[in-house]
Amino acid sequence: MLKIFRHNVAVLLAAAAGAALAQDPTAGQAAFAQCAACHSVDGSLGTGPSLRGIAGRKAGSVEGFRYSRALKNAGYVWDARSLDAFIAEPQKALAGTLMPFAGVPDAQQRADLVAFLLTLH
Ligand code: HEC
Numbered sequence: 249m250l251k252i253f254r255h256n257v258a259v260l261l262a263a264a265a266g267a268a269l270a271q272d273p274t275a276g277q278a279a280f281a282q283c284a285a286c287h288s289v290d291g292s293l294g295t296g297p298s299l300r301g302i303a304g305r306k307a308g309s310v311e312g313f314r315y316s317r318a319l320k321n322a323g324y325v326w327d328a329r330s331l332d333a334f335i336a337e338p339q340k341a342l343a344g345t346l347m348p349f350a351g352v353p354d355a356q357q358r359a360d361l362v363a364f365l366l367t368l369h
Pocket residue numbers: 280282283284285286287295296297299302306307308309310314315316317318319320331334335344345346347348349352361
């Protein structure tokens with residue numbers, strides 16, 4: 249079951265990104281260590297909003313979290329493509345975001361990270 253799910257996520261991602269990169273959510277979970285200081289995956293708030301259910305969630309919409317005006321007004325729903333762009337270069341993808349993180353330059357690591365984020369229901 250999990251295997252089939254992961255396969256579907258990978259296929260969806262490849263279709264969305266038009267990329268030939270393999271997406272490995274297990275590797276993405278390991279890479280998430282660099283996010284975990286600020287982001288929980290269980291709904292609790294930290295320096296950043298929880299990333300539980302991030303895929304398909306409206307940007308800037310976690311109840312009780314004080315977002316920047318930029319993120320609050322971003323007006324889009326997170327998907328594989330927008331997550332990849334944001335993680336690559338947060339300030340470039342969304343001018344005015346206050347996420348204090350430079351970004352992940354490595355495309356493979358981002359593909360894995362996004363695959364992991366899509367499993368956070
Ligand atoms: C030093 C703390 C910190 C680190 C490290 C960090 N973030 Fe963030 N993140 C934040 C903050 C703070 C915000 C809210 C920014 C704003 O309001 O503009 C945020 C926002 C986000 C959002 C938007 C969430 C929403 O509810 O719309 C996503 C997605 C995200 N971060 C993903 C990541 C990922 C993935 C990583 C690791 C590659 C990461 N962040 C690393 C602090 C951090």
